[in-house]
Amino acid sequence: MLYLKKYFTEGLIQFTILLSLIGVRLDLDTYLNNQLPPLHEIILGPSSAYTQTQFHNLRNTLDGYGIHPKSVDLDHFFATRRLLNQVHSLDHLRVPSTExxxxxxxxxxxxxxxxxxxxxxxxxxxxxxxxxxxxxxxxxxxxxxxxxxxxxxxxxxxxxxxxxxxxxxxxxxxxxxxxxxxxxxxxxxxxxxxxxxxxxxxxxxxxxxxxxxxxxxxxxxxxxxxxxxxxxxxxxxxxxxxxxxxxxxxxxxxxxxxxxxxxxxxxxxxxxxxxxxxxxxxxxxxxxxxxxxxxxxxxxxxxxxxxxxxxxxxxxxxxxxxxxxxxxxxxxxxxxxxxxxxxxxxxxxxxxxxxxxxxxxxxxxxxxxxxxxxxxxxxxxVLPDPFSSLLEESMLDEISLLDLAMEEGFSQDQASQLEDELDSDSGLSLDSSHSPASPSNSETSCSSAASSSSTSATFSEEGAVGYSTDSEAATVEAEEGAVGGYQPEYSKLCRMSYQDPSQFHGIPQLESVNHNHTYNLPLASSYSERSQMSTSSSKKGRDKQLQQTKLQPPQDFIDRQSSRDERRARAMDIPFSNEKIINLPVEEFNELLAKHHLNEDQLSLIRDIRRRGKNKMAAQNCRKRKLDTILKLEEGVQDLQREKAQLLKEKMEYCKCIRQTKQKVQSLSQELFAQLRDEEGRPYSASEYFLQYGTDGVLLMPRNMTTEQSNKPDKKQKDKKK
DNA sequence: GAGTAGTGTCATGCT
DNA sequence: AGAGCATGACACTAC
Structure with a gap:
């Protein structure tokens, strides 16, 4: 096992290689004991179900689909990719050496x-x-x-x-x-x-x-x-x-x-x-x-x-x-x-x-x-065909293509994206972090009818979301659990969908919902956020924190968790919620201001709240767009790499065809050369003559003939049309 | 304690 | 001109 240690010291890549190959070896121990097909496949590549499973496992576990971007498993993932690439490159080495x-x-x-x-x-x-x-x-x-x-x-x-x-x-x-x-x-x-x-x-x-x-x-x-x-x-x-x-x-x-x-x-x-x-x-x-x-x-x-x-x-x-x-x-x-x-x-x-x-x-x-x-x-x-077929077809098709595609461009982000695509529930709740009635809810409604029906119904009930409804909404969100698990992580951000207020035109309630509700009830927003955070199974620490938080006095909690504007609004006795301040259309907003007799400070604060709230949502969307842009670019890179792998595969096939053709030509030419006789019936010496292929046939040319001379076929030449 | 990610906010430019 | 949006930059917070 000393050599294993040495390989370990060489890095994680070889470590991963070892792990994967150890599995193969274990399988092949029994494989050998049964006196079954030879070990060539082990060296040559995955031609058996063992290796196939191995690579499937690699793909399933290490290709990034199930790996969080921040997970250390990604190290294994990338290392495995390199391993696979290395294994790909092994395909043509084994046999010659064994031969x-x-x-x-x-x-x-x-x-x-x-x-x-x-x-x-x-x-x-x-x-x-x-x-x-x-x-x-x-x-x-x-x-x-x-x-x-x-x-x-x-x-x-x-x-x-x-x-x-x-x-x-x-x-x-x-x-x-x-x-x-x-x-x-x-x-x-x-x-x-x-x-x-x-x-x-x-x-x-x-x-x-x-x-x-x-x-x-x-x-x-x-x-x-x-x-x-x-x-x-x-x-x-x-x-x-x-x-x-x-x-x-x-x-x-x-x-x-x-x-x-x-x-x-x-x-x-x-x-x-x-x-x-x-x-x-x-x-x-x-x-x-x-x-x-x-x-x-x-x-x-x-x-x-x-x-x-x-x-x-x-x-x-x-x-x-x-x-x-x-x-x-x-x-x-x-x-x-x-x-x-x-x-x-x-x-x-x-x-x-x-x-x-x-x-x-x-x-x-x-x-x-x-x-x-x-x-x-x-x-x-059995050896050659399985070898070539497995390495050139299976590995190239199933592994190389993907791995090559992922080799450079498959980032952690994309891994998380793919993960999110597989896990649609988690992706719905991104913006819901801010509050149950936050844009995420409306966005959730965009992406998921089921979830939207529940959340939007809750929050649109009042038009401008009130404190009580927010609390209820928080409960709803928390109860939805799988739908609304908030994880402020990159992968979740990737699932954010753009706000599209136009979708809610004509539906004031939804339009109102289709905004950030961070400035809603302090308790509702932050508390519900934490409730959602607690729904995430991966956030046990947060869950504990939430349990502790729930035990605290609500008002205390409200004060602590409220945003500055929320606190200011309460301090200034603003008669309506920040939710309304931010999300109401400008006409309704102006009407709302007109209804209430507000002093300059209050009006200024309200306008600041609205501005900041708008800007906050804009910032969220901006960041979301950034992430989506990055993901799209990565997808583009991935596609290009897949295409590259495919082209490489085609190239290999063409080269193979060319090689076979050359071999055929070579054999034929040798056969032809061996049959050639000079005037005296003696065979031509290969060291002195060679066959030259032209459009008009095959010419027997002396080797010492210069290029210029070769252009003058007046020398000894025979046209052997075959 | 440093590094990092997420988020809010401001300033600025554009529509 | 005002409102809204987009975005870079900064600060704060939590991990």
């Missing part, structure tokens, strides 16, 4: 145990031959997926790709037991390479479908070292399957988790062009520290191991931009380009790849299917 572990197997027959027991993230670097195999398998997987013909594309003409070593004995060995497998692999030790399919078939034959220990588990340092040290035990025919899958399961989960973390952190790091740098990037702080306890594969130990056993030094990371520049925009590429890092760890000879498959590999890095297909071919056919 590569197979190469460790075939590369070093002595390390069968390690390769089979370790995970994909353990980077098995190999030389050109391996790469060729990878490409072959990848291409065949592509063809298989695309329904293309099973043309053999062993790339016979490509010397640089290294040897293709399909062995008949290996074909037999794939049906044999693990003992035989070990022996076979041992016997193959002298070989530089063998085809990926053959190797993986052997593995598949040894490890029945669904278990696949070699791909499920992360390679720990100790385990990685074990093969070379404990080769005899392996070669002695010890059953590989059971012990590995059983004993390594708990550790594997940890390792996979750390692999996830490692790759997540990798994505945040700058991609280096060499494998050594990449591994160095992994070590220093996070991964190395986290991997020490559980001996995860991404730390320095693994790189050391790889350097020792698999000669990573010769590996290089080809530049993605070489082959596939225009397809990536900086935004998308920032993550996509980094993903190939792990994949490239296994690519020791990029030039070979590029020369033969062109953008295939690079595009394959962009999207998982081809690499997945490779893994799929040999290990779990």
């Amino acid at each position: 590569l572990s197979a190469w460790l197997v075939h590369r070093d027959p002595e390390s069968v145990v390690s390769a089979t027991s370790q995970s994909g993230p353990s980077i098995a670097l190999d030389n050109g031959g391996s790469l060729e195999d990878v490409n072959n398998s990848e291409a065949s997987a592509m063809r298989g997926a695309g329904g293309a013909s099973e043309t053999n594309y062993s790339l016979s003409g490509e010397d640089s790709l290294g040897a293709v070593a399909p062995e008949d004995s290996q074909e037999q060995g794939e049906r044999e037991s693990s003992d035989d497998l070990s022996k076979e692999l041992t016997s193959l030790g002298a070989q530089t390479s063998l085809s990926l399919q053959e190797c993986l078939r052997l593995l598949e034959a040894t490890f029945p479908f669904g278990e696949e220990p070699e791909f499920q588990t992360s390679g720990s340092t100790s385990q990685l070292r074990a093969p070379t040290e404990e080769t005899p035990s392996t070669s002695q025919g010890i059953p590989l399957q059971a012990p590995l899958s059983q004993s390594d399961t708990p550790l594997d989960l940890e390792q996979q988790w750390q692999d996830i973390m490692s790759i997540m952190e990798l994505q945040d790091m700058e991609v280096n062009s060499t494998v050594v740098n990449v591994t160095m990037n992994n070590d220093p702080s996070n991964n190395n520290a986290s991997s020490t306890d559980s001996a995860t594969s991404f730390g320095l130990p693994r790189s050391t191991l790889i350097n020792q056993d698999v000669s990573l030094h010769q590996a290089s990371l080809p530049s993605c931009s070489q082959d596939f520049p225009p397809l990536f925009n900086p935004e998308l590429d920032s993550t996509m380009v980094q993903r190939p890092t792990l994949v490239r760890l296994s690519s020791s000879n990029s030039s070979n790849i590029n020369s033969t498959f062109g953008a295939t590999n690079l595009t394959g890095l962009f999207l998982p299917p081809p690499l997945n297909s490779t893994t799929n071919l040999t290990t779990t056919p």
Whole structure:
């Protein structure tokens, strides 16, 4: 658990990640015990109901809908969003890494145990031959997926790709037991390479479908070292399957988790062009520290191991931009380009790849299917599709879209707004805080017929709300409880609706109601406000305060809670309520003043009260408008982010399509190239010639041909219209 | 005690 | 010109 602590120290984000993933892991413990589908899904992403539930839970609890803007849970919320985004970015990383572990197997027959027991993230670097195999398998997987013909594309003409070593004995060995497998692999030790399919078939034959220990588990340092040290035990025919899958399961989960973390952190790091740098990037702080306890594969130990056993030094990371520049925009590429890092760890000879498959590999890095297909071919056919479908569809659709949308723009305010939208009752009472007959009531009547009927009926009874009715109204409001729970919080403010006096024209009572009644009876306004405050279940403190307040003498309470103008009005013996002073239409107001013989001080005070009351309501509306404006802007941002996410998704789909097309073109061109013969019947050398596609067909062009020369197709060229 | 949110009030400009 | 509205700024209060 030490590594957990270390992750904890890295911040709340990782804490949240841990929490969420712990849940997954717990589920998968039983999942594993039942010998059910492999652990790939854990690494690859939420392909099971567990993760789905997990994300639903995240969304339900942490997406802000149920979080108050001031709630500290928002920290979890935003952290979770980042987590989800990070998980999104993981989608294309897992499979390539898992695929590569197979190469460790075939590369070093002595390390069968390690390769089979370790995970994909353990980077098995190999030389050109391996790469060729990878490409072959990848291409065949592509063809298989695309329904293309099973043309053999062993790339016979490509010397640089290294040897293709399909062995008949290996074909037999794939049906044999693990003992035989070990022996076979041992016997193959002298070989530089063998085809990926053959190797993986052997593995598949040894490890029945669904278990696949070699791909499920992360390679720990100790385990990685074990093969070379404990080769005899392996070669002695010890059953590989059971012990590995059983004993390594708990550790594997940890390792996979750390692999996830490692790759997540990798994505945040700058991609280096060499494998050594990449591994160095992994070590220093996070991964190395986290991997020490559980001996995860991404730390320095693994790189050391790889350097020792698999000669990573010769590996290089080809530049993605070489082959596939225009397809990536900086935004998308920032993550996509980094993903190939792990994949490239296994690519020791990029030039070979590029020369033969062109953008295939690079595009394959962009999207998982081809690499997945490779893994799929040999290990779990279920893996790739669920992976891609879940990550690209489910996660992008259900999580990424929303999360991306919320990533920047989903503020606490919007969270509270959404919360309020779900909780219509609470939103009705905002302005009722001032008094039962306050504008909120009228506004409530605007938004809720039920509540308006009760409140407005109460307050319009008298026209100008009297003290008694206010008290009653306060009681009504308090009794309504759910409708009138006053919470002077942002989210409640957001629910304020504008005063719309025009709605009440012709209805003097309602028009009168449609104003702030703060200047009503002091007791009514403040007391009812506090009553409403007490109705809020979340304001227990206020409730206690209210209980104490209720015990106090009413007059005392009135004096204390009255506004200045109310007190002044009482002191000046103003014969009508502040409610009337403020809310009456100017004509009625003037008539009211005319009815009563008032001195100058009284008139001045009344006019001040009216002015201040009007201004107070105006200020409330102004603030409400501000908030609504902010919310609308945030909604706009959210919409734009959703749109952006959708566009990104479409872009990915287009890129996927382009990649597949490129692969097809590449395979066809290779097939075509292999069939081409010169005048003497000899095949053209791939190092000397290449195929150029033009509008009039395919031209065979010498590589040393300059651009100008290429414009003159008078050289050796053949038009192969296919 | 400081920070913050909510609210009331004033001043000002505009309709 | 007066009334009303909108809004920035400030002060007060409660948390």
